[in-house]
Amino acid sequence: xxxxxAVIQRIIVKLLHGEDYRIEIxxxxxxxxxxxxxxxxKRVAMARFDNQTITEDWYKAEFLNPxxxxxxxxxxxxxxxxxxxxxxxxATREVVIGASSEHYDQLFQMIHNIIEQGKDIDLTLTIxxxxxxxxxxxxxxxxxxxxxxxxRAALRGGAWSTVGKQVExxxxxxxxxxxxxxxxxxxxAGKTDESREVDFYLISPDGLAHACEVKLMGKxxxxxxxxxxxxxxxxxxxxxxxxxNKTQLTQRRVxxxxxxxxxxxxxxxxxxxxxxxxxxxxxxxxxxxxxxxLDELFSNEK
Numbered sequence: 001x002x003x004x005x006a007v008i009q010r011i012i013v014k015l016l017h018g019e020d021y022r023i024e025i026x027x028x029x030x031x032x033x034x035x036x037x038x039x040x041x042k043r044v045a046m047a048r049f050d051n052q053t054i055t056e057d058w059y060k061a062e063f064l065n066p067x068x069x070x071x072x073x074x075x076x077x078x079x080x081x082x083x084x085x086x087x088x089x090x091a092t093r094e095v096v097i098g099a100s101s102e103h104y105d106q107l108f109q110m111i112h113n114i115i116e117q118g119k120d121i122d123l124t125l126t127i128x129x130x131x132x133x134x135x136x137x138x139x140x141x142x143x144x145x146x147x148x149x150x151x152r153a154a155l156r157g158g159a160w161s162t163v164g165k166q167v168e169x170x171x172x173x174x175x176x177x178x179x180x181x182x183x184x185x186x187x188x189a190g191k192t193d194e195s196r197e198v199d200f201y202l203i204s205p206d207g208l209a210h211a212c213e214v215k216l217m218g219k220x221x222x223x224x225x226x227x228x229x230x231x232x233x234x235x236x237x238x239x240x241x242x243x244x245n246k247t248q249l250t251q252r253r254v255x256x257x258x259x260x261x262x263x264x265x266x267x268x269x270x271x272x273x274x275x276x277x278x279x280x281x282x283x284x285x286x287x288x289x290x291x292x293x294l295d296e297l298f299s300n301e302k
Contacts, residue, residue: 003028003166005298011163012171015239015259016178016290021216029159033152040151044144045127048134057108059143064104070096077104078146080154107146111139168214170297172200172237175268177293179279202235204275210234216259235271 003011007024014021044059051058063076070093074081077100084099085091115121115138125141127134136144169188176186187201187209200212213233236249236256249256255274257267272279282289 003162008167008170009294009298011167012174012294013287013290015171015216016174016265018260018262018264020260021239025159025163029152029155032155032159036151036155037148040148041127041144042129044136045129045132045134048127048136048140049132059140060101060104060108063147064097064101066097073097073100075151075154076147077101078107078143078150079103080150080157108139108143111142115139163216164214168216169200172212172214174290174293174297175265176202177297178265178282178290179269179272181272181277181279185277202271202275202277204277210275212237215239237268 007028011021011024014024043063047062048058051062059076064073066073068076071081074084074096079100081091081096084096088095088099121138123138123141125136125144127136172186173188181202185203185205187203200214201209202212203209211233212235214237216239234254236254238245238256238258240260241249241256241258246256246258255271257264257271261267266281269279269281
C-alpha cells in the first residue's frame with residue numbers, strides 16, 4: 001500500500017497539532033478493502049457461473065490456480081506471506097503454492113466438519129452482477145468470507161507498516177525545516193557503530209551525530225523503549241507515550257517528544273536548545289508556516 005502525498009501531508013499536520021492521525025489510515029484501509037471486495041466478489045460470481053457442472057471445489061480450481069500471482073494464491077487460501085515464510089523458512093513461489101494448497105485443503109475439510117456438526121445452520125450468499133445471479137452454499141460462502149477477512153487483515157498490517165516507512169522521516173525533515181535547522185545539522189539515514197539502521201540524525205555544531213528514533217505507535221507500546229535501547233538512540237519522537245515509557249526514557253537520558261500533547265512541536269525546540277543546534281521558533285501563523293514547509297518539501301520530493 002502506498003500513501004499519496006496529500007495523505008502524508010495530512011498525517012504530518014495532525015501529528016504536529018497533537019491530533020490523532022489514524023483516521024487517515026483507517027479511511028484508506030476501508031477504501032482499498034471495499035474496492036478489493038467488489039472486484040473479488042465479481043470474480044467469484046463469474047467463476048461460479050462458469051463452473052456450474054464441475055465439483056464443488058471449483059473455488060480451488062479457479063482461485064488457487066498455480067498460474068495466478070503468488071500473492072493472490074496466498075490470500076485466496078486464507079494465509080499470508082509472512083506466515084508461510086515463518087512456517088517453511090522460505091517464501092519462494094514453489095513453497096507458497098504448495099503451502100497455500102495444503103492450508104486450503106485443511107480449511108475446506110474443517111468447514112465441512114463444522115457444517116456436519118451443525119446441520120441446523122444454513123446460509124446462502126447470492127451474488128448478482130450484470131444480470132447474472134449465482135448462489136453460494138454455506139461452505140462456499142464461508143470460504144469467501146474467510147478470504148475477505150484475511151485480505152482485510154493484510155491491508156491493515158501493510159497500511160500501518162507503510163506509515164512508518166513513508167511518514168516518519170518526512171516528519172523529521174518537516175520539523176527541522178519548520179524550525180529553520182540548517183541541512184548541515186541533520187541527515188536522513190545512517191547506522192550506529194553496530195550497523196543498526198536509525199531513522200534520523202541531528203548533528204550538533206561540534207559534529208556529534210545524535211541518533212533519533214521515530215515511532216508512531218500507540219500509548220504504552222513496549223516497542224518504544226526497546227527500539228531506543230537496541231539502536232542506542234539519544235532522541236525519541238513518538239505519537240503517544242505512557243508514563244512508564246517516559247520514565248524509562250528519562251532514566252536512560254534519552255530526550256523525547258510526545259506528539260499527542262499540547263504544543264508538542266515546542267518540545268523539539270527544547271531538544272535543539274539542549275544540543276546547541278542553531279534554529280528559530282516559527283513566528284506568525286503556525287498553520288501557514290507549516291503548509292509552506294510541506295509545499296516546499298513535497299515539491300522537492302517529486
